[in-house]
Amino acid sequence: MSNPLRIGTRGSPLALAQAHQTRARLAAAHAALAAPDAIEIVVIKTTGDRIQDRTLMEAGGKGLFTKEIEEALTAGSIDLAVHSMKDVPTWLPDGLEIRCLLPREDPRDAFFSEIAGHLDDLPEGAVVGTASLRRQAQVLSRRPDLKVVPIRGNVETRLRKLAAGEVDATMLALAGLRRLDMTDRITAVLETDIMLPAVAQGAIGIETRAGDDYTNGLLVALNCEETFIRVAAERALLAALDGSCRTPIAALAQLDGTGALTLEALVADPAGSRVLRTDRSGSASDAEALGRDAGEELKSLMPPDFFVP
Numbered sequence: 001m002s003n004p005l006r007i008g009t010r011g012s013p014l015a016l017a018q019a020h021q022t023r024a025r026l027a028a029a030h031a032a033l034a035a036p037d038a039i040e041i042v043v044i045k046t047t048g049d050r051i052q053d054r055t056l057m058e059a060g061g062k063g064l065f066t067k068e069i070e071e072a073l074t075a076g077s078i079d080l081a082v083h084s085m086k087d088v089p090t091w092l093p094d095g096l097e098i099r100c101l102l103p104r105e106d107p108r109d110a111f112f113s114e115i116a117g118h119l120d121d122l123p124e125g126a127v128v129g130t131a132s133l134r135r136q137a138q139v140l141s142r143r144p145d146l147k148v149v150p151i152r153g154n155v156e157t158r159l160r161k162l163a164a165g166e167v168d169a170t171m172l173a174l175a176g177l178r179r180l181d182m183t184d185r186i187t188a189v190l191e192t193d194i195m196l197p198a199v200a201q202g203a204i205g206i207e208t209r210a211g212d213d214y215t216n217g218l219l220v221a222l223n224c225e226e227t228f229i230r231v232a233a234e235r236a237l238l239a240a241l242d243g244s245c246r247t248p249i250a251a252l253a254q255l256d257g258t259g260a261l262t263l264e265a266l267v268a269d270p271a272g273s274r275v276l277r278t279d280r281s282g283s284a285s286d287a288e289a290l291g292r293d294a295g296e297e298l299k300s301l302m303p304p305d306f307f308v309p
């Protein structure tokens with residue numbers, strides 16, 4: 001092949017691991033892509049990479065980790081973009097689509113602490129570092145005595161802050177730690193009845209131009225149908241809720257071997273004093289309807305102050 005297939009990605013260690021996984025899967029599925037120079041990885045800096053020190057909330061706006069990559073895709077300087085699906089905004093720009101999801105990793109969150117074996121064992125008043133409103137709300141709902149402070153940065157930075165005693169505990173998505181081969185320092189994995197994951201947590205999505213039949217054709221072999229159905233249900237919920245990144249939202253869809261789909265979801269106020277939950281079950285073919293229905297229910301129950309302006 002003369003022109004290499006160009007994969008656009010952020011430059012973080014996690015993003016690069018996901019891009020390399022995508023390249024390996026493409027090379028394994030298509031002999032023409034197995035040559036070392038058949039696929040090029042193009043690193044693109046996003047707004048989210050520039051504002052490491054502030055919380056996402058202060059930075060505001062959606063698509064912090066995707067905007068510049070989507071612009072490159074639209075402009076044609078890359079052919080596909082690899083994203084952590086949980087960072088992908090509810091609505092994609094015109095002309096772009098995500099038809100391919102790689103097999104989902106374990107969607108749960110991991111807990112780290114040097115003073116307790118589990119969230120439930122932290123001493124009264126302990127400080128939990130997280131910039132995620134979803135994690136904050138669920139932590140405070142279960143443990144109103146704890147204090148939550150924002151921390152950001154990569155895994156190493158966070159674990160250093162933990163070791164330095166800046167925070168007593170923190171949480172990270174298990175999926176990212178697995179992809180970076182950094183699960184050895186995990187203190188506990190939080191069950192989803194304690195910490196419901198973010199929409200699409202653990203899923204990698206591949207975005208393309210809608211009219212690019214060549215690239216879309218290559219990706220058919222990489223799509224994981226089960227992941228696609230689960231993420232479709234969760235993202236339909238997000239769409240129905242008008243998913244603002246400032247409202248704590250969590251959801252998890254699961255498929256059993258018979259094609260039965262279950263969806264659990266919650267919204268909360270950031271202080272975790274009110275958590276509204278719902279669930280649905282149905283068949284895989286109703287994924288989007290199930291998500292939309294659950295989202296509409298939660299939206300109708302939500303008091304106005306859940307929507308942080």
Ligand SMILES: NCc1[nH]cc(CCC(=O)O)c1CC(=O)O
Nearest residue numbers: 084086172173175176201202203
């Ligand atoms: N918001 C950053 C982000 N986006 C995706 C992941 C983890 C990987 C995944 O969920 O697929 C992370 C880090 C984290 O929350 O610990």
